[in-house]
Amino acid sequence: MSFxxxxxxSTAKAFSQKWNGTAYEKGEAQxxxxxLFKIFGIDRHSVARFERQIKRxxxxxxxxxxxxxxxxxxxxxxxxxxxxxxxxTLNQAVEYVxxxxxxxxxxxxxxxxxxKRFRKFKVEFKSPTSxxxxxxxxxxxxxxxxxxxxxxxxxxxxxxELEKEEEQVNQEATKRIAGVNKAITQKIGKTKETGLFLxxxxxxLFAEDTNIFKEKQFEYxxxxxxxxxxxxxxxxxxxxxxNTPIDKRKKSIPNYINAFPYVNGGLFADKIVQLKNLDDTIxxxxxxxxxxDWSLISPVIFGALFQSLIRxxxxxxxxxxxxxxxxxxxxxxxxxxxxxEFELIKNDLKLLNKFRxxxxxxxxxxxACGCGNFLVVTYKELRLLDIDIIRQKxxxxxxxxxxxxxxVNIRLDHFYGYEIDQTSCLIAEVAMWLAEHxxxxxxxxxxxxxxxxxxxxxxxxxxxxALNIDWKTLSKFTRGIGxxxxxxxxxxxxxxxxxxxxxxxxxxxxxxxxxxxxxxxGVLDYVTCWYIKxxxxxxxxxxxxxxxxxxNSIAQGEQTxxxxxxxxxxxxxxxxxxxxxxxxxxxxxxxxxxxxxHCVIIGFGKEDLKEKYIFEYADIKKExxxxxxxxxxxxxxxxxxxxxxxxxxxxxxxxxxVFGSMPNDGGHLLLTDEEKRExxxxxxxxxxxxxxxxxxxxxxxxxxxxxxxxxDSQSSERRSLKLVNQRILAVKKxxxxxxxxxxxxxxxTPWLFGxxxxxxxxxxxxxxxxxxxxxxxxxEFYDKKNILSDTCLCVPNATLYHFGVLISSMHMTWxxxxxxxxxxxxxxxxxxxxNNYPWPKDFSKKKHNSVEVAVEILLQIxxxxxxxxxxxxxxxxxxxxxxxxxxxxxxxxxxVDKCYRDSGFIxxxxxxxxxxxxxxEYINGIFxxxxxxxxx
Numbered sequence: 026m027s028f029x030x031x032x033x034x035s036t037a038k039a040f041s042q043k044w045n046g047t048a049y050e051k052g053e054a055q056x057x058x059x060x061l062f063k064i065f066g067i068d069r070h071s072v073a074r075f076e077r078q079i080k081r082x083x084x085x086x087x088x089x090x091x092x093x094x095x096x097x098x099x100x101x102x103x104x105x106x107x108x109x110x111x112x113x114t115l116n117q118a119v120e121y122v123x124x125x126x127x128x129x130x131x132x133x134x135x136x137x138x139x140x141k142r143f144r145k146f147k148v149e150f151k152s153p154t155s156x157x158x159x160x161x162x163x164x165x166x167x168x169x170x171x172x173x174x175x176x177x178x179x180x181x182x183x184x185x186e187l188e189k190e191e192e193q194v195n196q197e198a199t200k201r202i203a204g205v206n207k208a209i210t211q212k213i214g215k216t217k218e219t220g221l222f223l224x225x226x227x228x229x230l231f232a233e234d235t236n237i238f239k240e241k242q243f244e245y246x247x248x249x250x251x252x253x254x255x256x257x258x259x260x261x262x263x264x265x266x267x268n269t270p271i272d273k274r275k276k277s278i279p280n281y282i283n284a285f286p287y288v289n290g291g292l293f294a295d296k297i298v299q300l301k302n303l304d305d306t307i308x309x310x311x312x313x314x315x316x317x318d319w320s321l322i323s324p325v326i327f328g329a330l331f332q333s334l335i336r337x338x339x340x341x342x343x344x345x346x347x348x349x350x351x352x353x354x355x356x357x358x359x360x361x362x363x364x365x366e367f368e369l370i371k372n373d374l375k376l377l378n379k380f381r382x383x384x385x386x387x388x389x390x391x392x393a394c395g396c397g398n399f400l401v402v403t404y405k406e407l408r409l410l411d412i413d414i415i416r417q418k419x420x421x422x423x424x425x426x427x428x429x430x431x432x433v434n435i436r437l438d439h440f441y442g443y444e445i446d447q448t449s450c451l452i453a454e455v456a457m458w459l460a461e462h463x464x465x466x467x468x469x470x471x472x473x474x475x476x477x478x479x480x481x482x483x484x485x486x487x488x489x490x491a492l493n494i495d496w497k498t499l500s501k502f503t504r505g506i507g508x509x510x511x512x513x514x515x516x517x518x519x520x521x522x523x524x525x526x527x528x529x530x531x532x533x534x535x536x537x538x539x540x541x542x543x544x545x546x547g548v549l550d551y552v553t554c555w556y557i558k559x560x561x562x563x564x565x566x567x568x569x570x571x572x573x574x575x576x577n578s579i580a581q582g583e584q585t586x587x588x589x590x591x592x593x594x595x596x597x598x599x600x601x602x603x604x605x606x607x608x609x610x611x612x613x614x615x616x617x618x619x620x621x622x623h624c625v626i627i628g629f630g631k632e633d634l635k636e637k638y639i640f641e642y643a644d645i646k647k648e649x650x651x652x653x654x655x656x657x658x659x660x661x662x663x664x665x666x667x668x669x670x671x672x673x674x675x676x677x678x679x680x681x682x683v684f685g686s687m688p689n690d691g692g693h694l695l696l697t698d699e700e701k702r703e704x705x706x707x708x709x710x711x712x713x714x715x716x717x718x719x720x721x722x723x724x725x726x727x728x729x730x731x732x733x734x735x736x737d738s739q740s741s742e743r744r745s746l747k748l749v750n751q752r753i754l755a756v757k758k759x760x761x762x763x764x765x766x767x768x769x770x771x772x773x774t775p776w777l778f779g780x781x782x783x784x785x786x787x788x789x790x791x792x793x794x795x796x797x798x799x800x801x802x803x804x805e806f807y808d809k810k811n812i813l814s815d816t817c818l819c820v821p822n823a824t825l826y827h828f829g830v831l832i833s834s835m836h837m838t839w840x841x842x843x844x845x846x847x848x849x850x851x852x853x854x855x856x857x858x859x860n861n862y863p864w865p866k867d868f869s870k871k872k873h874n875s876v877e878v879a880v881e882i883l884l885q886i887x888x889x890x891x892x893x894x895x896x897x898x899x900x901x902x903x904x905x906x907x908x909x910x911x912x913x914x915x916x917x918x919x920x921v922d923k924c925y926r927d928s929g930f931i932x933x934x935x936x937x938x939x940x941x942x943x944x945x946e947y948i949n950g951i952f953x954x955x956x957x958x959x960x961x
Contacts, residue, residue, distance in 0.1 A: 045168060074091050076088070100139070105139055145177075206219070212306070230317075268292075371417045394453055397486070411434045462477040498512070528551055559573070573626070592629070593659075667944065685813035688779060695731070695732050697730065700731075711746050718730045788819040790806075799903060829880040835940065838936040845857070925939065
């Protein structure tokens with residue numbers, strides 16, 4: 026498989042053009058390397074280190090860029106282009122490879138560059154103790170990078186392999202801990218103490234594989250000192266001992282337990298009292314876990330481990346976020362800026378010390394933290410940045426750190442969380458401890474071992490409903506200034522996704538508390554509560570910035586206007602960056618736990634930043650392109666802070682749109698083809714009252730349906746038709762039996778549809794719900810004799826021109842951005858989509874006629890296919906549309922585009938940005954009253 030995409034080639038071409046002619050400078054070399062990684066969509070900081078130290082007998086050397094186990098890069102001046110210069114650089118790189126102590130860290134490739142060209146070498150070993158075999162593979166000139174990018178396919182290939190390796194590791198780890206969970210729940214049931222028990226077992230598994238415990242200490246204890254009769258007592262004694270300082274332990278404790286270290290931190294503080302006798306099945310499942318290397322597991326995977334064990338969290342709307350998605354939150358919110366600042370000041374020791382103090386003081390809150398993934402990733406990234414700072418200080422001062430205090434800079438108690446599930450709170454604390462321990466292990470390279478236990482410091486995880494309390498810092502260690510509650514610098518997270526129809530009674534109560542009396546808030550997703558709570562916090566702490574993962578439903582349809590009307594007008598917030606809709610990806614282990622949702626990320630705060638960023642996804646499954654804009658609107662595109670609210674009439678002078686008619690009949694006024702034939706056969710006089718019924722399903726799929734339309738019938742006529750009258754009586758009973766008073770009232774006129782809006786003219790029908798797999802929503806002209814059901818909307822008196830604009834790419838783009846969704850399908854609405862749509866302004870009759878001609882051709886082609894047995898559903902399914910029909914649509918699109926502007930639009934992004942601008946002109950009255958009277 027090829028790992029190189031056209032987007033990578035395009036980025037590589039821009040990279041070559043930017044760096045062409047650049048001479049070597051030390052600072053530029055790292056920027057050059059960062060951007061080289063970005064060609065492949067890789068954040069260099071997450072996989073590779075600059076100036077990696079390698080110790081030799083009498084000195085310490087620094088590798089320019091080191092990706093452990095994968096790649097070593099050395100950069101030299103563009104002036105050093107003689108063959109001897111290349112040989113010297115290669116020899117230096119090979120020495121670095123030889124000096125690496127761990128075989129697993131030795132790279133597979135060496136890449137040399139001097140800003141003008143690259144040389145690639147393969148590194149091979151016959152055995153872990155043999156000398157490396159270095160093979161020259163290819164030289165690539167900078168200007169040819171794009172055309173020869175396949176030579177660098179190892180960049181994305183390594184990432185792919187890494188993800189697969191991690192996936193396998195995580196699957197195996199979850200399989201094993203799930204075995205413990207199954208064994209214990211079968212024995213004692215599922216309780217809060219079950220989660221506590223599992224958390225402690227997990228800690229012990231990590232501890233013995235990461236040097237907190239002695240090697241195999243926990244495994245030997247389980248294997249040699251326990252059995253089905255004493256497993257409970259032995260484990261409880263071990264847990265109690267881990268919570269007791271060594272000098273305060275009872276002398277009666279067996280040596281094999283007393284040998285365990287003092288852990289502290291509250292993990293082993295509470296006594297487990299509900300455990301019944303544990304048996305050999307549980308012992309065997311624990312031993313099966315012990316045989317696995319838990320040092321391979323990132324603390325970030327803790328959420329996914331427990332997702333497979335605590336499945337009921339799905340009912341609360343909680344989903345576990347992958348590390349990649351967390352990076353999408355924290356990088357644009359603060360991490361990118363911190364990394365950029367580091368690159369700018371890293372050669373100034375005074376500024377470097379000041380910068381280190383700055384990141385020491387940052388405080389974070391995740392107000393729906395679950396198992397702590399956001400906090401873990403944030404903590405890890407800051408620690409890695411701090412390690413880079415330490416390394417740079419050593420390079421500048423030529424001195425190694427002399428104490429633990431020189432190394433430990435990022436405090437766990439600056440990371441706060443709220444979470445309603447007690448077990449998840451505990452897992453979050455454990456995950457943070459383990460992250461701290463793993464990063465402390467990385468500090469050994471500086472010659473000082475930083476102890477992890479006793480656990481004197483922990484993240485501040487509060488088991489509370491964040492929607493019912495004031496958010497505030499609680500740690501007395503905050504910024505080292507006593508008990509003063511300093512504001513959170515950043516609020517991050519992935520609050521629960523629960524639509525209005527799925528909210529529990531408790532969640533509805535939360536909605537009422539948070540949204541109070543805000544008009545229309547009853548339609549909102551549960552996640553919007555965290556937006557309002559964040560806004561309330563920012564009101565008193567204006568420097569705090571927020572970024573939340575949410576379902577894309579809050580950036581579509583009616584919800585958007587209600588939410589952002591409140592955030593803009595009451596709290597005066599600004600959207601600072603967004604990730605447009607992308608496909609959810611989490612760290613769930615099996616497919617049943619994969620969250621089937623489309624998400625957005627919205628970063629916001631009080632400050633109106635000069636540059637705001639939109640991450641655009643051409644493919645929601647792939648990585649985005651980033652665009653700098655002056656302002657971002659609530660629909661996550663460039664535009665002013667305008668919200669689209671419900672309107673009763675169109676903003677432009679066009680035909681009004683209405684709903685179809687709703688039967689509310691229990692099906693008794695509706696007929697299939699067979700029922701129609703049978704009724705006419707038995708009661709021929711009924712034929713005059715039978716009309717074609719147009720519903721979305723029937724007309725999209727080429728099916729027919731009929732209805733009794735008795736609007737102008739007389740009582741005597743209805744009584745004379747016995748079979749028709751039987752159906753009418755059945756409707757009457759259906760309505761009388763309803764629990765809704767409004768339906769009961771309709772029993773007075775059981776021969777009529779419950780709601781009747783049949784147009785008196787021909788009309789265009791628009792399905793209210795249409796598949797996301799259609800680029801164009803199929804619309805159709807119908808004669809007024811066809812009764813339109815309430816599954817559709819209709820535009821009476823619509824002309825060919827109106828039809829052409831409605832089915833054009835311009836209108837489809839508007840619909841996709843502002844309509845609501847039913848799951849992922851489009852929900853076309855009259856009050857949001859149609860009535861707010863900005864129709865073309867000030868165009869010629871010639872352009873108007875061009876649209877109508879294009880529509881006529883399109884309908885001719887379409888009708889030919891329909892006459893051959895195809896359906897609109899077939900023809901408009903994306904990827905299945907016939908080429909001549911697609912071409913007809915493209916011709917129509919261009920004709921409609923020209924009614925808006927002659928230059929057309931190169932992308933959907935540019936279309937929607939233009940439409941929002943035109944919408945603002947309409948609603949702000951820029952077009953004069955006399956002009957508005959002109960019929961479009």
